[in-house]
Amino acid sequence: MRRDIFQAIADPTRRAIIALIAIQAMTPNAIAEHFDTTRQAVSKHLRILSECELITQEHKGREIYYQLEVDRMREVDKWLEQFRKIWQGRFDNLDKLLAKMQKK
Amino acid sequence: MRRDIFQAIADPTRRAIIALIAIQAMTPNAIAEHFDTTRQAVSKHLRILSECELITQEHKGREIYYQLEVDRMREVDKWLEQFRKIWQGRFDNLDKLLAKMQKK
DNA sequence: AAATTGGGAAACCGATAGGTTGCGCTTATA
DNA sequence: TATAAGCGCAACCTATCGGTTTCCCAATTT
Numbered sequence: 001m002r003r004d005i006f007q008a009i010a011d012p013t014r015r016a017i018i019a020l021i022a023i024q025a026m027t028p029n030a031i032a033e034h035f036d037t038t039r040q041a042v043s044k045h046l047r048i049l050s051e052c053e054l055i056t057q058e059h060k061g062r063e064i065y066y067q068l069e070v071d072r073m074r075e076v077d078k079w080l081e082q083f084r085k086i087w088q089g090r091f092d093n094l095d096k097l098l099a100k101m102q103k104k
Numbered sequence: 105m106r107r108d109i110f111q112a113i114a115d116p117t118r119r120a121i122i123a124l125i126a127i128q129a130m131t132p133n134a135i136a137e138h139f140d141t142t143r144q145a146v147s148k149h150l151r152i153l154s155e156c157e158l159i160t161q162e163h164k165g166r167e168i169y170y171q172l173e174v175d176r177m178r179e180v181d182k183w184l185e186q187f188r189k190i191w192q193g194r195f196d197n198l199d200k201l202l203a204k205m206q207k208k
Numbered sequence: 209a210a211a212t213t214g215g216g217a218a219a220c221c222g223a224t225a226g227g228t229t230g231c232g233c234t235t236a237t238a
Numbered sequence: 239t240a241t242a243a244g245c246g247c248a249a250c251c252t253a254t255c256g257g258t259t260t261c262c263c264a265a266t267t268t
Contacts, residue, residue, distance in 0.1 A: 004116075006110075006113055006114050006116075006119065007114045009110055009114075010110050010111045010113075010114035011225085011226080012108070012110075013226090015110065015183070019186065022186065022187060022190060027244075027245090028244080028245065028246090029243090029244065029245085037226090037227070037228090038227080038228065038229085039244085039245075040227085040228075040229085040245090040246080040247090041226070041227055041228075043245070043246060043247090044225095044226070044227085044246095045226090047246085061235065061236075061244090062234065062236065062243070062244050062245075063235095063243095063244065063245085064244080064245070064246095068187075070187050070190045070191050070194075071191060073184060073187045073191070074191065076180065076184060077184055077188070079119070080177065080181055080184070082123065082126065083126060083172075083174050083177045084181070086126060086174045087174050087175060087177070087178065115255085115256080117256085131215085132214080132215065132216090133213090133214065133215080141256090141257070141258090142257080142258065142259085143214085143215075144215090144216080144217090144257085144258075144259085145256070145257055145258075147215070147216065147217090148255095148256070148257080149256085151216085165214090165265065165266075166213070166214050166215075166264065166265040166266065167213095167214065167215085167265095168214080168215070168216095
């Protein structure tokens with residue numbers, strides 16, 4: 001029941017949470033205010049995000065601030081790499097084509 | 105019941121299929137041979153990938169070749185952009201720090 | 209024309225997702 | 239010390255996921 005990052009970012013609410021705390025660390029209550037759900041639902045999302053180490057906690061009194069581990073996002077970037085080569089390749093070809101057209 | 109690309113790439117089998125046909129267009133049967141599932145299961149995955157226009161079909165007699173629409177992958181890349189700024193920013197700060205240390 | 213092959217659609221199934229409500233624990237405030 | 243605030247956990251519910259099996263249709267072979 002390994003949880004991976006791709007599953008974590010599959011949910012739109014989770015992506016929104018990620019974008020939110022990318023700016024600054026936030027508490028579950030503060031996060032929940034941005035959505036039309038209960039704090040508990042947000043808490044569940046945070047747990048999933050924590051499980052794949054996309055976010056970390058910092059306790060401050062009775063509050064818990066969650067913050068994004070932005071480096072983990074590189075894993076998605078790494079996966080994209082293989083396709084980037086392909087679409088980059090197309091640009092190269094386009095460049096060549098344009099260059100060819102220039103010569104004429 | 106809008107299907108989006110992030111949900112499409114959430115499933116590991118689907119990511120494997122994407123990687124497979126990125127190399128060359130393939131038929132459902134050919135794809136299924138690479139996995140431990142039935143052709144019908146693969147067919148379902150292909151339908152989901154089609155729904156969010158990640159792949160396109162090309163009929164050839166009674167065979168159907170599925171090929172990757174690699175450009176669609178840019179949507180993920182686009183989403184990553186906001187975080188790339190952050191992790192790029194960290195490097196910049198590190199550079200500044202190193203520069204500062206050099207001066208002393 | 210009959211049999212085979214490639215493929216999608218539908219019905220069904222167990223597992224999981226994402227939400228809610230209710231509860232209990234800890235820390236802060238009155 | 240009593241009350242309130244912040245949070246996580248567990249139980250529960252419905253919808254969806256990912257898979258299988260069965261069936262049917264179109265295009266090839268024989």
